[in-house]
Amino acid sequence: MAVRLLVIGSGGREHTLAWKLAQSPHIQQVLVAPGNAGTANCGKISNSEVSVSNHSILAQFCKEHSVGLVVVGPEVPLAAGMVDDLQAAGVPCFGPSAKAAQLEASKSFSKAFMDRHGIPTANWCSFTDPQEACSYIRTASFPALVVKASGLAAGKGVIVAKDQEEACQAVLDIMKDKTFGSAGETVVVEELLEGEEVSCLCFSDGCSVSPMPPAQDHKRLRDGDLGPNTGGMGAYCPTPQVSQELLQQIRETVLQKTVDGMKEEGTPYVGVLYAGLMLTKQGPKVLEFNCRFGDPECQVLMPLLKSDLYEVLQSTLEGKLASSAPEWHQDSSAVTVVMASPGYPGSYTKGVAITGLSQVEETGVQVFHAGTSLKEGGVVSSGGRVLTVTAVRSSLEMALHAANRGVAAVGFPGAVYRRDIGHRAIAHLTQHRGLTYKDSGVDIAAGNRLVDMIKPFAKATSRSGCNAELGGFAGLFDLKAAGFIDPILVSGTDGVGTKLKIAQACQQHSTLGQDLVAMCVNDVLAQGAEPLFFLDYFSCGRLDVGVASAVIRGVAEACGLAGCALLGGETAEMPGVYGPGEYDLAGFCVGAVERGALLPRLGDICEGDLLIGVASSGVHSNGFSLVRKVLERAGVTYSSPAPFGKPGQTVGEVLLTPTKIYSRLLLPILRSGAIKAYAHITGGGLLENIPRVLPQELSVDLDTSRWIIPPVFSWLQEEGGLCEEEMGRTFNCGLGAVLVVAFPDAQSVLRQLQAHEDAWIVGSLAHKQPGAEPVVIRNMKHSLRLGPSPCVVDLGPMQNGASQGDSSSTVPRKRTRVGVLISGTGTNLQALMEQAKRTSSSAEIVVVISNQPGVLGLKRASLAGIQTRVVDHKLYGSRAEFDGTIDHVLEEFHVEVVCLAGFMRILTGSFVRKWNGKLLNIHPSLLPSFKGVNAQKQALQAGARVTGCTVHFVAEEVDAGAIIAQEAVPVLMNDTEESLSDRIREAEHRAFPAALELVARGGVRLGDDGRIIWNPNAQG
Structure with missing residues (x-):
């Protein structure tokens, strides 16, 4: 069963997590609260305005909307106990408990914890008195020049001073001037370590850890690591400075030791653990812990994750990491560049229009939104760090070049960004390695692995005439052994066209092999020939063995379906010819037909065939x-x-x-x-x-x-x-x-x-x-x-x-799929259902949605065997979010026409526009007279002798849509509102089903000009 997820947060990290989770076939929908412009209505991803600060309301929302898992992005809700509260309410949640999150929320706790468990870190001391802190700075036997606010400071609470005077000033700024508010009530003063900084993250299930590839963040604002400290201006992954041996050492002496220590102290750590490390001459030492994905590290890690992220999170929560560690793409590098608002990290401008984002992504990079919002259909800046542009390529240099090219193409006036992300790694690579054929983008070893993987697939296609062995210079086929006497050879070649683009975008490669074989084999059949053998050609910019093997396995399986042998093929790796993730396919089929059986038989074809x-x-x-x-x-x-x-x-x-x-x-x-x-x-x-x-x-x-x-x-x-x-x-x-x-x-x-x-x-x-x-x-x-x-x-x-x-x-009629929205007893719904039951009806009611739980209309629908859903408007922060959920339900049931049958909510303009010409309502008057509420009362007060009901298409203006059907009802001398309403309701029960039938059958539709278009041939 498909799962609905909720991601908490609004930054680039949360957009990245939603993007990765949405790729899982297990996921039906990813909600992001509050989200940003990038997570607003993007495929499976949409924003929610549910309150994330009130954990009780959040838990209720999750239950009402069948949220199967909550993923918490930022540190603040983790420290506030969101995971504890949601799990206590029975809502699955990914992230550490509030106690475990102290590793990040309190630097003094974290440092003391490291001391208790022998985890290597810098010399340190914590203070609540600024004078004592300054005295420590001046008298320490080591350079005590790193000053940290102990609490959470959005990644900016660390000052690395150049001398003792600057360090003391930092203490005063934090503790007296409250630069970081209450986060600075306690400060930690640390030894200044020398070396290279790296970020080592891991998944932890409370017992085991599974490290991610090491990454490196760039905190300073400007190129060359100059300018003020920021939340992070870019990152790259993996870091070549961290060898596999060193990563194993970090795993044992830092990551696993931390998880073991937390378990020993009665606080199992379940979630993502982030260790910021300094690679000193004495070995790696911990600078700080974070209790979540880093931002921007997340933006380079997730594109390199080969496994299904949802499955990884589930394995982590279920304590199964030891047996199901996530897999990562090898031989790839990712670079992300942050685009910040002018003035950041100080005061900055908001509301700057951003353009060109879709064109940027067409260049093969991914744009993750951070501080963005939607305004009048466009994207504008709304935060300090606004966008991150991520590129994945076969080398770090190529990834940086692609990311910088993507950044330059974004229309964001005054944007601040760095152009040297990964400069230390590039220098390291230049110094430590010579140039190889693999550096140019061609990986012979990967090609050999691919051949080894596909040999069994090809072998399985052997048939009379050949044995389908791969690896030689050419393939052989014996026509006599295949049973032919006087054959003519028939050949065909083809590709699969731009269907490739869709497969690559969806990352679904396994079915393309059948497309390729079918296009060639079916052509050969046109000559009456039996397909004998097939060859494929797979070309790419960089060989992804997993993708290529999936495609060629599909080719082999399709050859089995066609009865021909996969006799050979060619895999061409051509750097610079194809973009990242792109490849092309060509197929070649040879068949044979006995000379007398060749098709077409043109001389035999005649009139009347x-x-x-x-x-x-x-x-x-x-x-x-x-x-x-x-x-x-x-x-x-x-x-x-x-x-x-x-x-x-x-x-x-x-x-x-x-x-x-x-x-x-x-x-x-x-x-x-x-x-x-x-x-x-x-x-x-x-x-x-x-x-x-x-x-x-x-x-x-x-x-x-x-x-x-x-x-x-x-x-x-x-x-x-x-x-x-x-x-x-x-x-x-x-x-x-x-x-x-x-x-x-x-x-x-x-x-x-x-x-x-x-x-x-x-x-x-x-x-x-x-x-x-x-x-x-x-x-x-x-x-x-x-x-x-x-x-x-x-x-x-x-x-x-x-x-x-x-x-x-x-020809039996195709029945139009109808959804009905209700709020109460559902008498009009009953009339619609009775009409749809008729065998002659062109309408089929597939779902009934109510904004009120427990109403009679839901019972009517259930008794009729129709699916029902409750979307309670009281649980939503905005009309747009409420309407968005209704829209998702309608799409889930493939609804084509929507009827409002006593639905007592005003729909947003965007919803009405989306369903324009497919949204029907009924009003208790002969429109355009007596619009709005209390139409019967208006008719009586006006002294009208005739009123009635009107079925119309819904427009943004209330009761102003094009009229489909009307039925008149006389106003009697002694009528009351109640008696008149009863007779109008009877008319509604006739008019609404008739109008729905007209629309469902195609007898009437809404034109582009908002006027009715009649089709006399389809009206009965």
Whole structure:
């Protein structure tokens, strides 16, 4: 079951955590409270305005909204006991307890703890009297020049002084002038250590630790480590200065010792432990502990995490780290550069417009928001540290270059940022290593690992004629051993187009292999050939063995489905040609057909032959450039719930459904001689592929009402505003293959196909008239509007070419999915449900949502077997958040039309705009008369002789939407508000279902100008 998460915080760290968690297939939704502009309505991620300071309200919110896990980002709520309070209320929460968080919240506690447990750290002493602190600074036998506020100071409470006078002044500033408020009531004075600073973080389940790759933060504001101290101006990971041996030493002497010590003292540490270390000549020493992910360290660590973050957090909470340690991407480096407001870390300007963010991410970097907010649809600055730009590349130098290039492309006037993040590491690398082929971006060892991994996959595809052994210079195939007598070889080559882009964006690579094999094998079949062997070509900028093996394993599995051998391939690593995470694929298939069985048999194809269509699995592998453009236009992301496909699927999952392979299905039928021609419906769609296998004097008559058009095509046509010709020339529209058969053979062939696959008689061949189009597609618009409509087809009407009569009358209607919003008894809901029960109805009520728990309307829906949800408005901090939750529920149920049936909340403009033309309401008057509340009372006071009810599309202005239906009700001489309301309610129970039926059937819709558009052909 998919999980809803809540991330606490509003910075770059929280955006990064939400981004990483949203990638998990276990996650349905990630809420961020309060969040920022980057976490507002971004795929699975959205903001929540729930109060995070009141832990009781927060716990109630989590229970009401089925939050499966809370992840606490910042240190302040950890120190305030948020984890303790939520867990006590039964809400799972990731992070240390308040007692354990003292390691960060109190530096004096932390230093004393380290002394007790022999954890290496600097000499120190804590003070509550500034004079005593200054005396210690002047008399210490070591340079006591580091002054720290003991409490939490947002990462800025550390002053490294250049001399004793400056150190004493820092004490006075903190303790007397209250520079850091109550955090400075106690100060810690430490020995100034010399060496290089690194950040070593780990996951801890209370017993075991699992270290993350070491990182390095850059605290100073300006290049060269100059300027004032900040919360962090950038970071990189991993740090080459920390060898594996040194990291193991840190693990044993610092991280594990700390967790053991906390457990020994009765305070198990569960969460993320951050050790800030100085690499001194005497070994690593702890500067400070943090009890959460660092910011900006989180922004370089999470992109390098190979494992599912949600699974890692669960393993940590369940005490299973020892057996399920997280995996990290090897041979990659990450750099993040912080963009700060002018004036930071002092007073800074807010409200500065930021532009160009989507274009920046197209360059292959990730932008994580920190101090940002939305204003009038745009992003503006709202904090000191505003954005972080993160790049992952095969080397640190390349990552820094990419991150700096991304920063330069952001439109943020006056932004302050560093250009030298990682300069110490680059100097270290330059000093300690010579140049290798791997440094240029080509990893021969990784290539060898890949070959070793895929050899078993290829071996499994062996067939008669070859043994599919990889590793030689060429592959061999013995046609005689495969049983051929007088064969003709047939070859085909293809790719998968920009479907690659979607797979790479979704990080779902395993299905592309089937796409690649299918595109080649299905082409070879068009000549009647049996596919014998296949070769692949995989090219990339930097070889990710995991990704490449997933793709090629998919190729091997698809070869098994096709009955051909994976005989060989090529993996090309070409640095600089492809961006990070990008790769390309090409496939090559060779088949054979006996000389007398070659297709198409052009001399046998004649007028009156029938066309049999074999179902596709969806878009297959063509037209994705247009698909991506439609998604962009519709504002839909790959992680959005799919408005087409199965419930629970995302847009990306539906679009990545692999192309069907037809060889095993069709080869026996092709060899029977019953098939005169076979067209693979690939690039060019129905209009261009079928004529490729026909004589020029024949034309094609297709009737789309005779097969199932998958919902994805209906959605693409509607959202993209695509004309019928564009659909027919770009997409397969539900047919992956079209067969030409003689009329007497059609029933037999159809039965053989339908035993294994969906197939239909879809058209026929006729003599082509001069100047006529080679392919005519009828009923396309009608079928796309109706969506999937399987029907049994009689061969009779197709015998002499075009079908006779209007076949659409035999097609069952696609039922429109309806959601109903209520607040009370649900009498109008009852009328809507009764209408939807009728077999003739075009509407199906799939969910009822109430903003009030326990109302009668919910019981009515449950008794009718309809799913219900409660979204209590009292639990939300804003109307926008409340509406956003309703919107998520509607999307979860793939709702197409929404009815407001006694729903007593005013919807936000953004919600109304999103559902424009799909949102219906009923009002107890004949609009435009008597708008607003108390319409019956207004009618009586005005002396009206007639009133009634109005069903209308909802507009942002109350009761101002376009009118769909009205029913008049006379006002009687002795009417009261109550008696008039009763009679109007009876009229509503007739008008509302009738109006819904009109909309669901397509008899009426809302035009772009806000006026009604009637469709007489669909009104009954």
